[in-house]
Amino acid sequence: MQRSVVDAGKELIKEAISENFDLKGLGLDTPSTVALKIADLGCSVGPNTFFAMQNIIEAVEMKFLQAKNQNLSAIEFQAFFNDHYENDFNTLFKTLPPSRKYLPAGVPGSFHGRLFPKSSLHFAHISYALHWLSKVPKEVAERNSSVRNKSSVYNSSVAEAYSTQFKNDMECFLNARAEELVPGGLMFISAGVIPDGIPVSNTRVGVFYEVLGSCLIDLVKMGVLGEEKVNSFNWPAHHATPKELEAIFKRNGKFSIEKMEKLADHSMEKPLSLKGYVLAARAVMDGLIRNHFGDESAEEIFNHFTTKAEENFSKILGVAQQYLSVFILLKRIE
Amino acid sequence: MQRSVVDAGKELIKEAISENFDLKGLGLDTPSTVALKIADLGCSVGPNTFFAMQNIIEAVEMKFLQAKNQNLSAIEFQAFFNDHYENDFNTLFKTLPPSRKYLPAGVPGSFHGRLFPKSSLHFAHISYALHWLSKVPKEVAERNSSVRNKSSVYNSSVAEAYSTQFKNDMECFLNARAEELVPGGLMFISAGVIPDGIPVSNTRVGVFYEVLGSCLIDLVKMGVLGEEKVNSFNWPAHHATPKELEAIFKRNGKFSIEKMEKLADHSMEKPLSLKGYVLAARAVMDGLIRNHFGDESAEEIFNHFTTKAEENFSKILGVAQQYLSVFILLKRIE
Numbered sequence: 001m002q003r004s005v006v007d008a009g010k011e012l013i014k015e016a017i018s019e020n021f022d023l024k025g026l027g028l029d030t031p032s033t034v035a036l037k038i039a040d041l042g043c044s045v046g047p048n049t050f051f052a053m054q055n056i057i058e059a060v061e062m063k064f065l066q067a068k069n070q071n072l073s074a075i076e077f078q079a080f081f082n083d084h085y086e087n088d089f090n091t092l093f094k095t096l097p098p099s100r101k102y103l104p105a106g107v108p109g110s111f112h113g114r115l116f117p118k119s120s121l122h123f124a125h126i127s128y129a130l131h132w133l134s135k136v137p138k139e140v141a142e143r144n145s146s147v148r149n150k151s152s153v154y155n156s157s158v159a160e161a162y163s164t165q166f167k168n169d170m171e172c173f174l175n176a177r178a179e180e181l182v183p184g185g186l187m188f189i190s191a192g193v194i195p196d197g198i199p200v201s202n203t204r205v206g207v208f209y210e211v212l213g214s215c216l217i218d219l220v221k222m223g224v225l226g227e228e229k230v231n232s233f234n235w236p237a238h239h240a241t242p243k244e245l246e247a248i249f250k251r252n253g254k255f256s257i258e259k260m261e262k263l264a265d266h267s268m269e270k271p272l273s274l275k276g277y278v279l280a281a282r283a284v285m286d287g288l289i290r291n292h293f294g295d296e297s298a299e300e301i302f303n304h305f306t307t308k309a310e311e312n313f314s315k316i317l318g319v320a321q322q323y324l325s326v327f328i329l330l331k332r333i334e
Numbered sequence: 335m336q337r338s339v340v341d342a343g344k345e346l347i348k349e350a351i352s353e354n355f356d357l358k359g360l361g362l363d364t365p366s367t368v369a370l371k372i373a374d375l376g377c378s379v380g381p382n383t384f385f386a387m388q389n390i391i392e393a394v395e396m397k398f399l400q401a402k403n404q405n406l407s408a409i410e411f412q413a414f415f416n417d418h419y420e421n422d423f424n425t426l427f428k429t430l431p432p433s434r435k436y437l438p439a440g441v442p443g444s445f446h447g448r449l450f451p452k453s454s455l456h457f458a459h460i461s462y463a464l465h466w467l468s469k470v471p472k473e474v475a476e477r478n479s480s481v482r483n484k485s486s487v488y489n490s491s492v493a494e495a496y497s498t499q500f501k502n503d504m505e506c507f508l509n510a511r512a513e514e515l516v517p518g519g520l521m522f523i524s525a526g527v528i529p530d531g532i533p534v535s536n537t538r539v540g541v542f543y544e545v546l547g548s549c550l551i552d553l554v555k556m557g558v559l560g561e562e563k564v565n566s567f568n569w570p571a572h573h574a575t576p577k578e579l580e581a582i583f584k585r586n587g588k589f590s591i592e593k594m595e596k597l598a599d600h601s602m603e604k605p606l607s608l609k610g611y612v613l614a615a616r617a618v619m620d621g622l623i624r625n626h627f628g629d630e631s632a633e634e635i636f637n638h639f640t641t642k643a644e645e646n647f648s649k650i651l652g653v654a655q656q657y658l659s660v661f662i663l664l665k666r667i668e
Contacts, residue, residue: 035451076451080439085430089423093442103450105414106440108427116437117369117410 008264009127009190009327010055016186016329017059020258023067025184025334026122031070036060036122038102039080039180041111042129045091050100052125053079056188057101060123077102082115084108110134112172116180124177127190133236134169137161140234154209154235159200166238170248178254183334187255190263193326196241204323205239207316208281215301215308224300225293233292242326255330263325272320274313278306342598343461343524343661344389350520350663351393354592357401359518359668360456365404370394370456372436373414373514375445376463379425384434386459387413390522391435394457411436416449418442444468446506450514458511461524467570468503471495474568488543488569493534500572504582512588517668521589524597527660530575538657539573541650542615549635549642558634559627567626576660589664597659606654608647612640 023029038056043049057077064070079102081092089106096104107115111126112134135141140161177187192205200206216233219225240248242260249257270276282302290298309316357363372390377383391411398404413436415426423440430438441449445460446468469475474495511521526539534540550567553559574582576594583591604610616636624632643650 033452035454037451078451078454085427089427089440093419093423093440096442103448104442106423106427106442108430108438108440114437117371117412118367120369120412 007051008325009052009188012259012261012263012327012329013055013188014059014062016188016259017056017063018066020186020329020331021060021063021122022184023063023070026182028064029067029069031074033074033076034070035076035078037078037080037116037120038123038125039082039107039116039121041082041115041124041126042132043081043083043087043092045088046095047097048127049081049092050095050097052127053102054097054100056123056125078105079103080105080107080116080121082107082109082111084110112169112176114176114179118179119182121177121180122182122185124181124185124187126187128192130170130173130189130191131166131237131239133162133165133238134172135165136234136236137165154200154206154213159238162236162238163244165236166240167248171252174249174252174254178252178332181332183332185332186258187328187330187332189326189328189330191245191326191328192239192323193242193245194239194323196243198322200239202319202322203239204316204319204321207312207319209235211308211312211316212281212285212305215305218308219301219304224304225297229293235288239323245326245328249328249330254333256333257328258331259327259329261327263327265325272317274310277313277316278309281305281309341385342659343386343522346593346595346597346661346663347389347522348393348396350522350593351390351397352400354520354663354665355394355397355456356518357397357404360516362398363401363403365408367408367410368404369410369412371412371414371450371454372457373416373441373450373455373459375416375449375458375460376466377415377417377421377426379422380429382461383415383426384429384431386461387434387436388431390457390459412439413437414439414441414450414455416441416443416445418444446503446510448510448513452513453516455511455514456516456519458515458519458521460522462526464504464507464523464525465500465571465573467496467499467572468506469499470568470570471499488534488540488547493572496570496572497578499570500574501582505586508583508586508588512586512666515666517666519666520592521662521664521666523660523662523664525579525660525662526573527576527579527658528573529656529658530577532656534573536653536656537573538650538653538655541646541653543569545642545646545650546615546619546639549639552642553635553638558638559631563627569622573657579660579662583662583664588667590667591662592665593661593663595661597661599659606651608644611647611650612643615639615643 028034038053040049040052061072061075064072064075081104085108087108089108092106093104109115111129140158181187194200194203194205201210216225216230220227220230246257246260249255289301293301362368372387374383374386395406398406398409415438419442421442423442426440427438443449445463474492515521528534528537528539535544550559550564554561554564580591580594583589623635627635
């Protein structure tokens with residue numbers, strides 16, 4: 001799925017750089033040695049991050065070629081690959097494309113805080129990572145909290161706490177990037193969102209939480225998982241709606257929203273298969289489930305999840321389209 | 335030993351930055367937001383690289399404090415940790431000091447080539463890494479080459495090939511750093527050298543090669559190691575003399591030699607013990623021996639090396655002082 005989104009984003013990035021990257025405003029319109037700095041935030045281990053980096057560089061080179069007043073050989077690119085301290089940077093570095101056009105660097109740390117010096121980045125890219133919260137909100141993390149609904153992964157009180165956390169996280173994220181991007185610098189965001197005006201429970205995300213929740217409750221009843229272990233499991237993510245995101249960007253006020261549009265996600269065009277759904281869900285769940293339940297229980301959860309997905313597949317199909325990918329182009333206000 | 339050298343280098347770095355880092359020449363003498371970029375080349379996994387980074391930052395802060403015209407809170411540091419692709423960056427990142435004053439980044443790749451954009455670094459630091467060659471020279475690597483002397487780790491023909499390779503490597507290293515450092519930027523080099531005018535065979539390094547060589551030959555005779563395996567083992571390092579280094583810097587011509595002095599290495603002051611010698615030798619050998627011979631044979635080599643070191647200990651003691659640490663301060667010519 002992610003690769004399909006990177007491909008769909010390629011044309012949008014090209015267009016964005018052609019139309020919104022102001023060489024003159026950035027002092028890049030006279031022949032001189034230039035180092036352009038690009039960050040991919042929440043990059044994981046590749047290869048999608050490498051495709052994204054290449055797409056941005058190709059688009060910048062085209063922009064310079066069109067401007068006709070800059071020698072491409074005088075332009076250098078420094079590519080910063082960012083993810084959490086736990087990310088496998090060793091694998092990332094060993095699998096860097098040999099024919100790359102950039103000087104690579106890995107940057108460990110949370111993108112909810114500062115990662116780069118002030119005014120040092122020209123481009124920031126973040127693909128399908130903004131929905132992860134910086135932490136489980138205190139009132140959700142607490143045992144016996146009134147916000148929790150025992151074994152369910154999600155309920156309206158948890159949703160509210162997550163939504164508040166998401167707003168705070170986004171404010172931190174935008175403030176950090178506003179400091180790091182040069183005035184006129186661009187941020188490309190790809191994100192999964194849920195449509196405006198539909199209850200979360202009727203979306204692809206909501207039904208996934210429901211299926212996973214009932215899977216975990218089954219396993220408690222079957223004696224496979226402890227009740228306390230399931231009750232303390234959290235899924236610290238929030239899928240915003242387009243309107244919610246727009247309001248967050250406007251309230252922050254440090255970026256202009258140059259573009260916000262539905263991303264053509266070819267993986268969404270094919271009818272969803274049970275196998276495809278389970279594979280995608282497993283890819284998303286893997287880390288969280290293994291970390292919380294351990295490898296052995298994780299296998300049992302994945303197996304039973306397949307059974308539950310099969311039982312609920314008509315419901316899953318019914319909301320499959322209630323989820324979309326958006327491409328957002330933000331520009332650091334000068 | 336390396337930690338002891340880092341400590342000894344601390345004062346020299348402080349002095350170097352105080353005397354040779356020209357705030358005015360670098361345009362850093364007026365209050366403004368500044369991002370200073372520091373690279374540690376061949377950093378390994380820490381903690382020495384963290385001490386080195388901290389020493390440089392403390393020295394820079396002191397310089398700015400003395401200048402009295404800059405607000406320390408407006409100065410940011412970006413620290414680049416460089417080493418080969420095979421380095422364990424995951425461990426490096428996970429053990430970063432929590433109270434650090436810099437934004438960290440890992441940079442994978444050989445320091446014999448370009449790693450950073452042009453004119454982007456203010457300081458480069460390299461401690462005990464320059465003696466490693468970029469590769470085994472072709473004429474040494476080739477089986478049945480006339481340059482090789484079968485089982486010996488080192489002989490005069492190999493030494494000559496290594497010396498030539500070292501000159502080429504140093505030229506590549508200096509040219510890359512000359513592009514990356516800003517004019518006026520400083521490079522701190524700590525290196526192990528052998529004294530001028532003494533045959534290598536009469537130095538600490540030469541006697542180490544001799545003991546290791548005879549250890550390997552013994553193990554072939556004892557049937558523990560295959561002859562071909564020992565013949566194809568190389569130790570791609572070259573310990574230069576101070577004169578040799580000076581000539582290389584002058585020929586390159588892109589840096590002024592601001593300082594080149596003996597580094598007070600307190601580990602050299604105590605009389606050498608057999609245990610200390612074997613431990614230090616093992617730390618140096620570990621990677622090369624394991625990679626070539628495998629873990630199992632490596633243990634046998636380390637054990638027999640201890641025996642050989644004991645047999646040859648008076649010889650080892652006799653040349654223990656024929657090796658010194660030097661601190662070199664180079665400044666990128668403006």
